[in-house]
Amino acid sequence: MSIRNSKFNLKEEKIVDIEIEKLLKMNVIQEVESEINEFISPIFVRPKKNGEYRMILNLKELNKHIEYQHFKMDSFESALNLIKENAYMSSVDLRHAYYSDNIAEQHRKFLRFVWKEKYFQYSCLPNGIAMAPRLFTKIMKVVYASLRKMGYVNVGYIDDSLLLGDTELECKNNVTETVNLVSSLGFIVHKDKSVFTPKKCIKFLGFYIDSETMIVTLPVEKQDTIAKECKQLQSKNKCKIREVARVLGILISSLPAVEFGKLYYRKIERERKLKH
Structure with a gap:
């Protein structure tokens, strides 16, 4: 074809x-x-x-x-469930992750x-092929399982992973062992996007996680985007279903950082389904 x-x-x-x-x-x-x-x-x-x-x-x-083929992928909520109060956090991002798989x-x-x-x-796994997330997730689960046997707590989402530690030293050791392991397997660590220094507030998957306050917040730029998109939708007398669906998608993606967020979008979702 x-x-x-x-x-x-x-x-x-x-x-x-x-x-x-x-x-x-x-x-x-x-x-x-x-x-x-x-x-x-x-x-x-x-x-x-x-x-x-x-x-x-x-x-x-x-x-x-x-x-x-159905598979289970760790979610942002999975990461939150692993975070203890005052925990130290780092992140490791993989560069051209899919290209590591022949x-x-x-x-x-x-x-x-x-x-x-x-x-x-x-000759390598391209972005956009349906099986890519499943294949890569299965590969990385073996990596994280190996790190768990060493006593480290990590959670990954495709090419991005959150590394945890009860103490700053434990988190540093987690970073060292994780970087050494993925590098030995042929993956390339994206140094510009990774956070190697343990912190108590870190940006992961588009959200800020603070282990001192145990609060998740949205970056200012994402807050501005949501406000802008909602105002544009409100200013229209008529709009297409796909426009409403796009704004709903943005709202849903922000839910982990918005308390009672589902209450704000459910009415719009019901009306969208009725008019579809």
Whole structure:
């Protein structure tokens, strides 16, 4: 099956050229010859928070052919349940986490795209494939189980993990052992996004956790986003269901830091369902 790319403007073309060159050097993709029974997916570019761009393989069609397998992933609430009062916390973020997992040779032909009449395929786990969160979670559970045997308490969500310790020294040792272990397994620690120094207030998965007050709060920028989105919705006489759903999604994502938050959005959710 082959799905071609949409048209790109000159800026986007340059971004794709740069990204392909980068991925080739990282051995994440490889140039290949076309063959029968391959699956060609389209690519697109998406801006990142730091102003850079990421090239994405659109695997929407391929995902329709992948059987969903249920799995349990640790949630933000899972992390909160492990935090004791006055605990010390650190975090370790993995860079290009999915790229650490190689794809079997015989399956790479299903992860192909075409650019300027050249064929490329992913040799590592790409972002966007339906099975990626499950596969990576299963791999990391083995890592965290090994650390638990050493006496350390960690909780992970895909490529981000929260490290805990009753004392500052215990948390420091947790950081050292975690970094050593994941590095020995071939993962790359993202030093800029990780917090190696133990703290009693830390940002994790978009929330601030304070072990002294045992309170979870939203960053100011997220508070501003919620207020802005709600005001824009209120200012409209009519709005599309998808606009309401998007704002509801933002509200729901903030619930861990908003006491009685569910009471504020349930009425909107009921009305959305009635008019859907």
